[in-house]
Amino acid sequence: MRATISTLPIKFDRVVLAVGDIVILDEVSLAITAGMPTALIGPNGAGKTSLLRLAMGLMAPSAGRLTWNGMPEALCARNAFVFQHPVMLRRTAAANLAFALAAARVERSRRRRRVDELLALVGLDGMGSRPARRLSGGEQQRLALARALAKDPEILFLDEPTRSLDPAAAKATEDVIRTVVARGIKVVMATHDLNCAKRLAGDVVLLHRGRIIETGPAATFFTAPRTASAAAFLAGDLLL
Amino acid sequence: MLAFQAFKFRLSHVLLFLLVAVIARIAAMPAQGQEKIDSGGDKSIVVASTTSTEDSGLFGYLLPIVKARTGIDVKVVAVGTGQALDLARRGDADVVFVHAKPQEEQFVAEGFGVKRFDVMYNDFILVGPDSDPAGVKGSTDVVAALTTIKDKRALFISRGDRSGTHQAELALWKLAGIDPHAGRGDWYREIGQGMGAALNMAAPSGAYLLCDRGTWISFKNRRDLVVEVEGDKRLFNQYGIILANPARFPHVKKQLGQTFIDWMLSAEGQMTIANYRIDGQQLFFPNAFSGQ
Amino acid sequence: MSQDPSALALVLSADPSLIAIVRLSLFVSLSAVLVAALFGIPLGALVALSKFPGRQLAIVVLNALMGLPPVIVGLALYLLLSRSGLLGGLGILFTPRAMIIAQAVLVTPIIAALSRQTIEDLWLEYRDEFAAMQVGPLGRVNALIWDARFSLVTALLAGFGRAAAEVGAVMIVGGNIDGFTRTMTTAIALETSKGDLPLAMGLGLVLIAVVLAINALAWIARRQAERFAE
Numbered sequence: 195m196r197a198t199i200s201t202l203p204i205k206f207d208r209v210v211l212a213v214g215d216i217v218i219l220d221e222v223s224l225a226i227t228a229g230m231p232t233a234l235i236g237p238n239g240a241g242k243t244s245l246l247r248l249a250m251g252l253m254a255p256s257a258g259r260l261t262w263n264g265m266p267e268a269l270c271a272r273n274a275f276v277f278q279h280p281v282m283l284r285r286t287a288a289a290n291l292a293f294a295l296a297a298a299r300v301e302r303s304r305r306r307r308r309v310d311e312l313l314a315l316v317g318l319d320g321m322g323s324r325p326a327r328r329l330s331g332g333e334q335q336r337l338a339l340a341r342a343l344a345k346d347p348e349i350l351f352l353d354e355p356t357r358s359l360d361p362a363a364a365k366a367t368e369d370v371i372r373t374v375v376a377r378g379i380k381v382v383m384a385t386h387d388l389n390c391a392k393r394l395a396g397d398v399v400l401l402h403r404g405r406i407i408e409t410g411p412a413a414t415f416f417t418a419p420r421t422a423s424a425a426a427f428l429a430g431d432l433l434l
Numbered sequence: 435m436l437a438f439q440a441f442k443f444r445l446s447h448v449l450l451f452l453l454v455a456v457i458a459r460i461a462a463m464p465a466q467g468q469e470k471i472d473s474g475g476d477k478s479i480v481v482a483s484t485t486s487t488e489d490s491g492l493f494g495y496l497l498p499i500v501k502a503r504t505g506i507d508v509k510v511v512a513v514g515t516g517q518a519l520d521l522a523r524r525g526d527a528d529v530v531f532v533h534a535k536p537q538e539e540q541f542v543a544e545g546f547g548v549k550r551f552d553v554m555y556n557d558f559i560l561v562g563p564d565s566d567p568a569g570v571k572g573s574t575d576v577v578a579a580l581t582t583i584k585d586k587r588a589l590f591i592s593r594g595d596r597s598g599t600h601q602a603e604l605a606l607w608k609l610a611g612i613d614p615h616a617g618r619g620d621w622y623r624e625i626g627q628g629m630g631a632a633l634n635m636a637a638p639s640g641a642y643l644l645c646d647r648g649t650w651i652s653f654k655n656r657r658d659l660v661v662e663v664e665g666d667k668r669l670f671n672q673y674g675i676i677l678a679n680p681a682r683f684p685h686v687k688k689q690l691g692q693t694f695i696d697w698m699l700s701a702e703g704q705m706t707i708a709n710y711r712i713d714g715q716q717l718f719f720p721n722a723f724s725g726q
Numbered sequence: 727m728s729q730d731p732s733a734l735a736l737v738l739s740a741d742p743s744l745i746a747i748v749r750l751s752l753f754v755s756l757s758a759v760l761v762a763a764l765f766g767i768p769l770g771a772l773v774a775l776s777k778f779p780g781r782q783l784a785i786v787v788l789n790a791l792m793g794l795p796p797v798i799v800g801l802a803l804y805l806l807l808s809r810s811g812l813l814g815g816l817g818i819l820f821t822p823r824a825m826i827i828a829q830a831v832l833v834t835p836i837i838a839a840l841s842r843q844t845i846e847d848l849w850l851e852y853r854d855e856f857a858a859m860q861v862g863p864l865g866r867v868n869a870l871i872w873d874a875r876f877s878l879v880t881a882l883l884a885g886f887g888r889a890a891a892e893v894g895a896v897m898i899v900g901g902n903i904d905g906f907t908r909t910m911t912t913a914i915a916l917e918t919s920k921g922d923l924p925l926a927m928g929l930g931l932v933l934i935a936v937v938l939a940i941n942a943l944a945w946i947a948r949r950q951a952e953r954f955a956e
Contacts, residue, residue, distance in 0.1 A: 252857055275858035281851055284873040284954040293869065297859045325954045345859070480820055480901075489920045494904065511820055511901035525809030526819055630919025655921030683809060685817065 201262040201269050201348060202380060203227040204249050209258035211244050211404075218244045220404040221258070226349075230396020231371070231381035233412070235388060237433050240401040242384035243278065246351050249382060250275045271298075274347035278354045280338030287313070287329065287337050288322030294344035312340040316370050332363025339370050343379075350374060352383035356390055368394060388428070392416055400424050402433050478507035479690045482519075482527035484598055485628035487673070488512030490648035490717055495710045504697055506690050514628065516596025522546060522676075525683040528691040531698075533598035533646075533673040547676035553698055554707050554718040555672045558602055559650060560663035561633070562588075562642035570642075576666040577610045584612050587621040589641035591632050594624030598671070603644040606668065633659065646671055648717040673718070675699075698722070737928030743905070748932060751909040754822055754896065755889035758829030759837075759882055766834045766885075767878060770841030771867055774849055788842060791835035796828075797894030803828045804898050820901040825909070828895040833885035840881035844874045876951030883944040887937055910936075 204226040211219040219241045226232055226249060234242045247253045248260060251268025252275070262268045283290050291309045300308060313319050316336040321329065326337060335355065342350055355371065356364040364387075371394055375381055385391050391398060395412040400423075408415065408424040419425045427433050487493060488510060497508050513521065515532040522530045523546050530547065532538060541547050560576055562568070568588035570579040583590055592614070593600040607614050614622045623641065625632060629649040636643050637657035650661070663669075675695050680688040697703045704720035711717070737744060773784055805811050807819040807827075818824045848870050856866050871878065893911035900907035902916060910933045917926040 250858065252854070270858075270860050277854055277858070281855050283852070283869065284951075294859055297861045297865060327955060328953075341859075485919065488916070491920070497904070507906075509820065509901070509903040509906055511903060524811075525814070628919050630921055633921060634918065653921040655923055685809065 199263070199269065199272075200228070201265070201272050203263065204268075204349075205259075205261045206245075206248070207259040207261070209248065209255045209260055211241070211248065211253070212256045218404055219248070219255075222404070222406055224399060224406060224409065226380075226382055228380055230412075231375055231383060231394050232397045232399065233391035233395035234382070234384040234399050234401055235386070235391050236401035236407075236427070238386070239403075241404040242401055243353050245401065246275070246353055246382065246384050249349075250351050271345070272347060273349040273351065274342035274345045275351045276335075276338045276342045276353065276355065278357065280334060280341075282326035282329075282334055282337065285326060286323050287318060287326045290326045290337060290341055291322075291344055294341040298345045300344070308344065312343060315343065315373065316340040317366055330363070332359050332366060335359060335363070335367055336370060339367070339374075343374065347379060349380045349382060352381060352385075354385060355383055356385065356387055364390070388416075400427060402427075477505050477690060478509055479528040479687050479694060480526065481508055481510050481529045481531055481694070482517075482521045483510050483512050483531040484515050484518060484533060485512050485630070486533065486597075486599060486646045486649045487531065489628065489630050490646075490652045491712070492648065492707075492710055492718060496706060499706055500694065500697060503702070504693055506694055508694060514593070514595040514597030515599075515601065519546075522678050525678070525685070528678055528687045529694060530676045530678065531673065533671055534601045535672055535674060537601065538674045538676060542676060545682055546679055548679050550674045550676045551695065551699055551722055553673045553675045553722050554704075554720045555670060556647040556718050557664065558599065558644050558646055558669040558671050559661050560642060560669075561636065561645045561650065561659050562662045563637075563640040564658040564660050565640065566662060567640070568642065571660070571662045573663045574665045576606055576663050576669055579663045580606055580610045581612065583642055584610075584614065584617065584621070587617065589639055590614070590617075590622050591636050591639070591641045591643040592622060592624045593629065593632055593644075594626045595628070597628070599629060599644060599646055602669075602671065606644070609668065651712050651715050651717050672721075737925065737932060744929075744932075746905065747908055747910055747913050747929075748936075750822065750907070751890060751911070751933075752936070754825045754909060755829060755886055757826045758833055758889050759886045761826065761830040762833035762837050762885055763882055765830075766837030766881075767841045767871065769834075770838040770843075771845050771871060773838070774842045774846035775863075775867065775870075785839075785842065788835055788839045792839050794832060794835060795894065796832055796892040797898065799828055799831050800895035800898030803831065803895070807899065819899065820903060820907060822900070822907060824899040825896045825907060828899045829889040829892070832892065832895060833889050836885045836888060837881050840884065841874070841878055844877040844881070845870050848874050876947045876954075879947040880944050883940050883947070887940055890933065890936060890940070 206222050206224040208221045208223055209219060210217065210221055222245065234245060236242055244253070248255055250273055251270050283293060285293070288309050291312050292305050295305045295308055309322065313322055316339050318333060318336055318340065321333070326334065329337060352371070356367055359367060368390065371381060392412065397409065398412050398415040399409045400407040402423065408419060408421045410420070415424070416428065419428055423433060483493070493510050497510070500506060500508055511521065511527065515534045515537065518527070518530055518532050519537055519541050521527050522541070530541070531553070538550050542550050560570070560579055562570070568583045568586045570582050573579045592603055618624065625635060629645060630653065632643050633645065633649070633653055634655060635641070637655065637659050642662065675698055677688065677691045677695055678686045680686045699722040704722060707718050707720045708716060773781065773788065803824065804819065806813050807816065807824055808814055809819070852870065861869065891911065893915055896907070896909055897912050897915065900909070900912065902908050902912040908916070910929055914926045914929045914933070917929065
């Protein structure tokens with residue numbers, strides 16, 4: 195770890211996000227703390243992506259307070275984000291990683307080795323010289339993970355990491371996430387895949403229409419949800 | 435900052451490299467004795483001249499000889515006479531070599547030139563389609579021919595560019611007492627371009643026009659154009675040469691310019707002009723008087 | 727050019743004055759494109775990446791300037807470089823240098839407008855990732871220009887094509903001086919006015935060959951882009 199200041203916990207205090215007339219997040223209060231992964235679940239349009247972006251500091255809330263370890267500004271250098279549709283630069287896979295390393299101010303002499311390490315970490319060894327955009331969907335997802343990890347982040351935000359991946363690719367991605375968690379990196383992921391959340395999450399946050407329906411440890415949430423809406427959602431009903 | 439990945443070389447890379455190399459090679463080729471990219475080395479002058487002298491090929495023949503005899507690189511900018519004089523009025527030429535005596539004398543009178551000298555002459559001819567719709571072929575009276583052309587509203591193309599040829603043409607209309615502009619858009623077509631362009635246009639349109647002998651002899655695209663009227667004394671075409679006034683334009687290369695003019699007026703220069711022929715025909719007749 | 731009746735043979739025989747003309751054309755147009763790229767690409771990147779009042783207007787103007795008539799550029803530059811003009815003291819009228827400047831003026835808007843488009847499109851695509859990776863402004867510009875390299879090369883080639891094919895600007899500021907400022911296009915104009923149409927056509931064929939070679943390069947550049955794009 196290069197910087198010593200932690201940005202956790204991230205505290206949302208009655209945060210509102212509105213774009214024009216549309217309210218995306220409606221008085222969300224939440225604390226993201228260090229430890230096991232936090233899964234944001236909920237139907238499409240619930241506001242999961244927006245919540246992640248706010249937590250990363252990519253957007254500012256329209257109202258309410260957002261603090262990172264008590265600080266009003268996110269230290270983006272400590273955190274990394276993998277978007278739902280990650281965009282690769284028009285270069286080789288290795289060059290993409292090198293670019294991320296450069297942006298993270300890693301010394302040139304160390305970059306080569308780090309690129310190889312990161313590629314190995316996500317199971318893409320030997321693919322460094324392939325054009326990044328020619329990789330399969332699953333491979334690009336893992337490359338995006340590797341690119342995010344180049345920063346040596348404290349928190350890793352993942353937006354739908356296994357959506358549109360076939361089971362094999364999804365498994366490979368989940369394995370990487372487990373490795374990342376084992377290294378002590380805090381993972382916050384938005385996912386539509388309840389089973390993935392079951393497999394990986396330590397805490398769960400259920401979001402619906404911009405509001406938090408329920409939060410809690412994964413163990414109890416999936417077996418005994420407290421709210422009726424959560425129970426309905428888990429049962430497979432469409433929340434309206 | 436940027437990671438350069440190793441390129442795998444492919445055929446397209448090789449082709450790319452070859453094309454770039456060829457282009458770069460051609461562009462970088464040392465010019466045979468023409469390394470001048472700036473104002474052209476020390477011994478060069480800019481001569482503003484006419485399209486008729488350029489198009490006739492006179493300079494192509496004359497200038498290498500000038501270079502050999504005097505060491506001067508003569509850079510000819512060939513535009514219409516009016517334009518050439520304007521160019522010189524702006525100070526962009528060292529010497530002017532055109533064929534419109536009244537305008538040249540005015541140029542000197544206004545203080546832009548030092549002195550005007552006769553250099554050579556030839557004549558103008560009235561050229562037109564072989565079918566001769568106006569029925570003027572063989573005449574030696576150009577003014578009468580022009581009157582007939584106007585009366586019959588036969589198509590006539592004018593340079594319209596204040597060139598020497600254009601000035602001569604207007605002077606002839608004036609002698610005939612005709613204002614050709616009344617027929618503008620109808621039978622009288624002003625194109626605002628050089629002699630060659632005018633000839634290129636006259637052939638397919640079946641039009642008459644006034645042409646200088648030099649351009650006519652060397653012109654290669656006559657098609658069915660023939661000489662209709664020649665030999666009228668009023669078709670005399672005199673060329674004059676003038677040094678730009680260094681008092682007015684301090685940057686003018688007066689020594690080199692004067693050397694060039696002196697050579698053109700010298701016996702050797704005059705003989706060289708006379709020696710320029712195409713298919714045995716002489717295009718220009720020297721008539722400078724040395725020591726004038 | 728000699729008055730050889732088989733003028734076409736002259737073109738095919740690599741006559742030294744023909745080589746000199748082709749050489750000058752390439753030299754002038756290539757230099758102009760280089761200068762235009764030096765100004766145009768940063769300008770395009772600047773407009774693509776910065777927000778400023780009147781930005782949309784700037785984009786419209788830049789696109790419109792692509793269609794700047796060469797003869798107007800020639801005339802404006804002539805008045806500027808003439809001895810009685812503002813920059814007359816430079817004494818570069820009727821020299822290749824003036825021709826390079828004229829063509830650079832013509833080509834810069836093309837390169838600037840095309841780079842702006844490419845870089846802006848790329849920026850919209852990469853924006854989120856740059857924010858997440860915290861790439862600084864210089865890093866962003868470098869990354870965008872590098873990733874856009876093939877499209878930028880295509881823009882340069884488009885600029886070269888325009889420069890190589892134009893006659894209005896170089897005729898006026900160059901003066902079409904034999905052996906000094908005579909390019910392929912001005913030579914074609916001259917031979918046409920001398921009525922030597924076969925020679926003019928022959929030169930035209932050489933010019934077309936050059937343009938074809940340029941388009942081949944553009945095609946190769948696009949192929950390379952495809953390799954990395956999708």
